[in-house]
Amino acid sequence: MPGIYIHIPFCTRKCAYCDFYSLPASPHLLQRYTQALVADIRRRPHGSFPAAASVYLGGGTPSLLSPAQVGAILDAVAASHDLLPGVEVSVEVNPAPLRAGFARGLAAAGVTRVSLGVQTFQPALLRGLGRRQRPEDVAPAVHQFRRAGISSLGVDLVLGGPGMTTASVAEDLRRTLEMAPEHVSAYLLALEPGTPLARAVAAGRVDLPGEDEEASQYETAREVLTSVGYRHYELSNFALPGHACRHNLGYWEGQDYLGYGPGAVSLVSGVRSMVRADLYSYLREVEAGRPPQRVVLETLGAVDRVRERLLMGLRLTEGVCAAQLEAEFGPEATRPLLAVLQPAAAAGLLEYAGNRVRLTGRGQLLANEVFRALVG
Amino acid sequence: MQEKIRNFSIIAHIDHGKSTLADRLLEATGALSPREMREQFLDKMDLERERGITIKLQPVRLRYRARDGQDYVLNLIDTPGHVDFTYEVSRSLAACEGAVLVVDASQGIEAQTLANVYLAMDQNLEIIGVMNKIDLPGAEPDRVAEEMEEVLGLQREEVLRISAKLGIGIEELLEAIVERIPPPSGDASEPLRALIFDSYFDSYRGAISYLRVFDGQVRKGDRIRMMSSGREFEVTEIGVFTPHMEPVEVLAAGEVGYLAASIKNVKDTRVGDTITSAERPAAAPLPGYRQVKSVVFCGLYPVETSEYDRLRDALEKLRLNDASLQFEPETSEALGLGFRCGFLGLLHLEIVRERLEREYDLELIATAPSVVYQVFLTDGRVVLVDNPARWPNPQYIERVQEPYVKAIVMVPDEYVGGVMELCQERRGTFRNMEYLSPHRVMLTYDVPLAEIVFDFFDALKSRTRGYASFDYELIGYQDANLVKLEILLNGDPVDALSTIVHRDRAYQRGRTLVERLRRIIPRQMYEVAIQAAIGSRVIARESVKARRKDVLAKCYGGDVTRKKKLLEKQKEGKKKMKQIGSIEVPKDAFISVLNVDEDKR
Numbered sequence: 001m002p003g004i005y006i007h008i009p010f011c012t013r014k015c016a017y018c019d020f021y022s023l024p025a026s027p028h029l030l031q032r033y034t035q036a037l038v039a040d041i042r043r044r045p046h047g048s049f050p051a052a053a054s055v056y057l058g059g060g061t062p063s064l065l066s067p068a069q070v071g072a073i074l075d076a077v078a079a080s081h082d083l084l085p086g087v088e089v090s091v092e093v094n095p096a097p098l099r100a101g102f103a104r105g106l107a108a109a110g111v112t113r114v115s116l117g118v119q120t121f122q123p124a125l126l127r128g129l130g131r132r133q134r135p136e137d138v139a140p141a142v143h144q145f146r147r148a149g150i151s152s153l154g155v156d157l158v159l160g161g162p163g164m165t166t167a168s169v170a171e172d173l174r175r176t177l178e179m180a181p182e183h184v185s186a187y188l189l190a191l192e193p194g195t196p197l198a199r200a201v202a203a204g205r206v207d208l209p210g211e212d213e214e215a216s217q218y219e220t221a222r223e224v225l226t227s228v229g230y231r232h233y234e235l236s237n238f239a240l241p242g243h244a245c246r247h248n249l250g251y252w253e254g255q256d257y258l259g260y261g262p263g264a265v266s267l268v269s270g271v272r273s274m275v276r277a278d279l280y281s282y283l284r285e286v287e288a289g290r291p292p293q294r295v296v297l298e299t300l301g302a303v304d305r306v307r308e309r310l311l312m313g314l315r316l317t318e319g320v321c322a323a324q325l326e327a328e329f330g331p332e333a334t335r336p337l338l339a340v341l342q343p344a345a346a347a348g349l350l351e352y353a354g355n356r357v358r359l360t361g362r363g364q365l366l367a368n369e370v371f372r373a374l375v376g
Numbered sequence: 377m378q379e380k381i382r383n384f385s386i387i388a389h390i391d392h393g394k395s396t397l398a399d400r401l402l403e404a405t406g407a408l409s410p411r412e413m414r415e416q417f418l419d420k421m422d423l424e425r426e427r428g429i430t431i432k433l434q435p436v437r438l439r440y441r442a443r444d445g446q447d448y449v450l451n452l453i454d455t456p457g458h459v460d461f462t463y464e465v466s467r468s469l470a471a472c473e474g475a476v477l478v479v480d481a482s483q484g485i486e487a488q489t490l491a492n493v494y495l496a497m498d499q500n501l502e503i504i505g506v507m508n509k510i511d512l513p514g515a516e517p518d519r520v521a522e523e524m525e526e527v528l529g530l531q532r533e534e535v536l537r538i539s540a541k542l543g544i545g546i547e548e549l550l551e552a553i554v555e556r557i558p559p560p561s562g563d564a565s566e567p568l569r570a571l572i573f574d575s576y577f578d579s580y581r582g583a584i585s586y587l588r589v590f591d592g593q594v595r596k597g598d599r600i601r602m603m604s605s606g607r608e609f610e611v612t613e614i615g616v617f618t619p620h621m622e623p624v625e626v627l628a629a630g631e632v633g634y635l636a637a638s639i640k641n642v643k644d645t646r647v648g649d650t651i652t653s654a655e656r657p658a659a660a661p662l663p664g665y666r667q668v669k670s671v672v673f674c675g676l677y678p679v680e681t682s683e684y685d686r687l688r689d690a691l692e693k694l695r696l697n698d699a700s701l702q703f704e705p706e707t708s709e710a711l712g713l714g715f716r717c718g719f720l721g722l723l724h725l726e727i728v729r730e731r732l733e734r735e736y737d738l739e740l741i742a743t744a745p746s747v748v749y750q751v752f753l754t755d756g757r758v759v760l761v762d763n764p765a766r767w768p769n770p771q772y773i774e775r776v777q778e779p780y781v782k783a784i785v786m787v788p789d790e791y792v793g794g795v796m797e798l799c800q801e802r803r804g805t806f807r808n809m810e811y812l813s814p815h816r817v818m819l820t821y822d823v824p825l826a827e828i829v830f831d832f833f834d835a836l837k838s839r840t841r842g843y844a845s846f847d848y849e850l851i852g853y854q855d856a857n858l859v860k861l862e863i864l865l866n867g868d869p870v871d872a873l874s875t876i877v878h879r880d881r882a883y884q885r886g887r888t889l890v891e892r893l894r895r896i897i898p899r900q901m902y903e904v905a906i907q908a909a910i911g912s913r914v915i916a917r918e919s920v921k922a923r924r925k926d927v928l929a930k931c932y933g934g935d936v937t938r939k940k941k942l943l944e945k946q947k948e949g950k951k952k953m954k955q956i957g958s959i960e961v962p963k964d965a966f967i968s969v970l971n972v973d974e975d976k977r
Contacts, residue, residue, distance in 0.1 A: 005933065005934070159929075187929040187930055188925070188927065188929040189929075190928065190929055190930065211899065211923065211924055211925050212921075212924055212925075214924075214925045215924035215925040218925065235927060235929065236929045236930065248932060250933075251931075251932050251933040251936075257933050259933070259934065263934075264934065265933055265934040265935075265936075265937075267933060272936070272937060274934075297937045298937055308936065308940075311931075311936070311939075311940065312931065312936065315931060347901055364927065365924060365925045365926070365927055366901070366923065366924075366925070366926050366927065367926070367927040367928070368926040368927055368928060368943065368946065369901065369926055371928070371943050372943050372946055372947045372950070374943075375940055375943045375944045375947060376943075376944045376947045376948070
C-alpha cells in the first residue's frame with residue numbers, strides 16, 4: 001500500500017554512527033519548519049497520489065516536535081491526501097523523559113504507532129554509539145504510551161556495536177521483552193563512511209565485534225524473538241502477528257511512496273526523486289510559495305523495477321512471488337533476473353516455495369551475496 | 377679534431393648527486409638555455425625521475441673553451457646506476473677514455489660505486505675522483521679522500537672537492553677532464569668500427585643507435601653492417617646530442633652520436649655490437665659484445681582474462697625499446713593465459729611491470745620471481761627451469777644446480793653482525809671481510825641468487841637502517857638440495873603459487889606462506905583449506921573460515937539508490953580478484969610468496 005514519509009531533520013546531537021541529514025534545532029526553528037511542512041503538504045506538490053495506508057514521521061528526531069506540531073502536520077496530510085481507513089501513523093521517538101502530556105497528545109493527534117530508538121539498555125554500550133540517553137527512561141516512556149492508548153509499540157535495537165557481545169545482546173533482548181513491545185527491530189550496525197565511528201574504527205581507537213561475533217548476535221536475536229512468538233518478517237524486523245510496520249512493508253513490497261521535507265525520497269510511477277537535503281533552501285522555497293527543489297535520483301524501467309522488487313522483496317521472510325512479478329512486468333524483464341539468482345539458490349542461500357523465492361536462514365546473514373548478483 | 381675530443385662517463389652511487397652534476401655541466405658549458413634547464417635533464421623517463429634512479433643512458437655533447445684558450449668537445453655518456461644494468465654500464469664505459477667518479481663527501485664509497493669503478497678500471501679508463509656535497513654539514517672530506525685513496529688507489533690530493541648543488545668546483549672539474557682524460561685514439565682512414573652503447577625505438581625513424589666511432593667514419597647514405605648478425609641497413613640520419621638530437625654530415629673516429637637506418641626493431645641494434653661498413657667491412661668487431669641473458673623470470677597475467685591481447689601488445693611495444701626484455705606466452709591453470717617474462721634483474725622486472733600498469737593501464741598479477749635452475753635428469757639430459765610450474769617430477773631428477781652470486785655489502789661496523797646473520801640465513805658462504813676505514817666494513821659472501829631475489833635488499837635495509845650498500849655479480853652454478861613447494865587451495869595445487877626452495881627451509885617457508893595466505897584470502901561462501909606440500913606430503917595447513925555475515929541490515933525507501941550503488945561497488949571490487957576454481961584470490965596473493973621473510977619479524 002502506498003505510504004507517506006515526513007522527514008524531521010533535527011537532532012539535539014548526532015550519533016556516532018549516523019549519516020542521515022539532520023541539524024540541531026531551536027524551538028523557533030522547529031515551529032518555522034512545521035509551518036513550512038504544512039504549507040508544502042497542503043500545496044500537494046505531487047499532484048494526485050493514491051490513497052495511503054501509512055504515514056511515517058522519521059528523522060532526525062521527530063519527538064522533538066510538540067504534539068500540536070505533529071497534529072498540524074497530520075492534519076495537513078489528511079487534508080491533502082486520501083488516507084485509507086485504519087491508516088497506520090508512526091512516529092520515531094527518542095527514549096528521553098517525555099514532556100507532560102506528550103504521549104497523550106501524540107495519540108490525540110492521530111498517531112497509532114510509536115517506534116522507540118532504544119539501541120541498547122547498557123550505558124557503556126550507549127556511549128560507544130555516541131548516544132546520550134538513559135536506559136532507565138525507556139520503561140516510563142513505554143508506560144506513558146501504553147496509558148495513552150498506543151497499541152503498537154516498537155523497540156529498535158543495535159547489534160554489532162562497539163563492545164557488544166552475544167551476552168550483551170541477550171541481556172538487551174531480555175530487557176526489551178520486559179517492555180512487551182509489539183515490534184522489535186534489531187539492526188546489525190553498518191559502518192557508514194565519514195561518520196565519527198568509522199573514523200574511530202579506522203584509527204584503531206574503537207574495536208567492533210568481528211564477523212563471527214556479529215553473526216552470533218544476529219542469530220541470538222532471531223532465536224530469542226521467534227521463540228516467544230515474534231514473526232521474523234524482514235531481515236532486521238520482528239513483530240507480533242498483525243503488527244508488522246505497514247509503512248516499511250510498503251518499501252519492501254515495491255509500493256509507491258511520497259516524501260516530504262529536505263532529504264526525503266519519493267517513488268512515484270517508477271521515478272525516484274529526492275527533496276534537496278538542505279533545510280534552509282527548503283524553508284526559503286516553501287515560504288516563498290514555491291515547491292522545494294527536487295532531484296531525480298533514478299528513473300526505473302521495467303527491468304530496474306523487477307530488480308528492485310527482488311532486492312527489496314527478498315528482504316522479507318516470505319520472499320517474492322515470481323509469478324506475480326512476471327504478471328506485472330512481463331517475462332522478458334523478469335526471467336533474466338530470476339536466472340541470475342540460480343547460483344545463490346544452488347549455494348543454499350535461496351529457496352523456492354511454490355511461486356515464491358526467498359532467502360534461507362543462512363541466506364539471511366549472507367543476503368548481500370544474493371543482492372550483488374542482481375545489481376551491476 | 378680528434379685531439380680536442382674527450383669522452384667520459386660519470387660513475388656515482390644513487391643519491392650521490394650524479395644527475396645534479398650532469399645538470400651543472402650542461403649549464404656551465406651553455407648546452408642548455410636557462411629556459412630549457414629542468415632538474416635532472418638527462419633522466420628522461422618519468423619513472424626515473426620519480427625514483428631518482430637512472431635506467432637509460434642519455435649522452436650529451438658539450439662545447440667547452442678551456443683555460444688554454446682552445447675549444448673542446450666533451451662527450452658525456454651517462455651510465456645507469458644499478459646492478460641489473462651492469463652490462464650496459466660496461467658498454468657505456470667502453471665508449472669512453474675517462475670516468476668521473478662521484479663520491480658523497482659524507483657517505484663515502486658505496487658497493488655500487490666500487491663495482492662500476494672496477495668496470496672502468498678494467499677498461500683502462502682515466503679516473504677523476506670527485507667528492508660531492510662538500511657544503512653539507514655532515515661532510516667528512518678528509519676521511520672520504522683517505523677512503524678513496526685506500527680503496528681505489530686514487531691520489532687523495534688529486535680528488536676534486538665540489539658541490540654540484542651550489543656549483544662549486546665545476547670549472548676545475550671541466551679543466552681536469554680536458555687535462556687528464558686522453559683524447560680518443562683510432563684512425564679515421566681505417567674501415568668503420570662503431571660501438572653501440574644504447575638504442576631506443578622512435579616511431580618515425582625506427583631503432584636509433586647511440587654509438588661511439590672507434591675507427592673510420594660514417595655518413596648519411598652509407599650501407600652499414602651489424603657485425604653480430606651480419607644484417608645490413610642504409611643510414612638515413614646521423615647526428616650528435618646537444619643534448620637535443622642534431623643531424624650532422626659525418627661522424628668520424630673518436631666521436632659520439634646517433635645513427636638511424638630505418639631499423640624496425642631494437643633487436644637489430646644490440647648494445648655492445650659493432651657497426652661496420654658493408655662496402656669496406658672491418659676484419660674484427662670491437663671486443664666485449666655478448667648477448668644479455670635474463671636472470672630473473674616471472675609470469676605476468678592480466679587480472680581480466682580479456683586483457684591478454686592488450687598485454688601482448690604492450691609487451692611488444694616495450695620490447696621495441698628494451699632488447700633485454702624477453703617474453704613468451706604461458707598458460708597457468710590458475711591464472712589462465714599470460715606471459716613468462718625474463719629480466720636482467722629485480723629492478724628491471726619492477727620497472728617493466730610498473731610501466732605496463734602505468735603507461736598501458738593494465739592490471740597485472742605477477743607471480744613470484746624465479747631464477748634459472750639447471751636440472752640434471754636421470755636420463756643424462758640437463759634442462760633449464762625458470763618456472764616452478766615446470767619443475768620435473770622429482771623421481772627423474774638426479775641433481776640440481778642453482779645460480780650463485782658474489783654479494784658485496786658495505787656497512788658501518790656496528791651492523792656487521794646483523795648482515796652476517798642475514799647472509800647466513802640466506803644460505804650464504806662467507807668469503808671475506810675487510811675494513812675500508814676504521815668504521816666501515818666490506819663483507820663478501822657467496823649467496824644463491826634465488827635468496828637475493830627473495831627480498832634480500834629490503835631485509836638488508838631494515839637490518840642496517842638503510843646504511844648498507846649492496847651489489848652482486850653472478851659467479852656461476854653450484855649444487856643445491858632443492859625441492860618444489862606447492863600450495864594447494866581446497867586440495868588443488870595452484871601452479872602460480874609454487875616455488876622452489878631449499879629442502880631445509882621448506883617447512884618454515886611452507887608454514888609462513890600458508891599463514892600469510894590465510895590472512896590475504898578473504899572469507900568466502902565456503903571454507904577454504906590452504907595447504908603447503910612437497911610432492912604428496914602436506915607440511916603445513918591453515919583454513920579460511922566460511923563467511924558468516926554479509927548483509928545490509930537497513931534498507932528503506934530513502935536509501936535504496938545508495939544501497940544499490942554500494943552493492944555495485946562491492947561487485948566491482950570482487951572482479952579485481954582472481955577466480956581460482958570457486959575461490960576468489962586477491963592479486964596480491966601471488967606476489968606474497970615473495971615476502972614471507974617479512975613475517976618473521
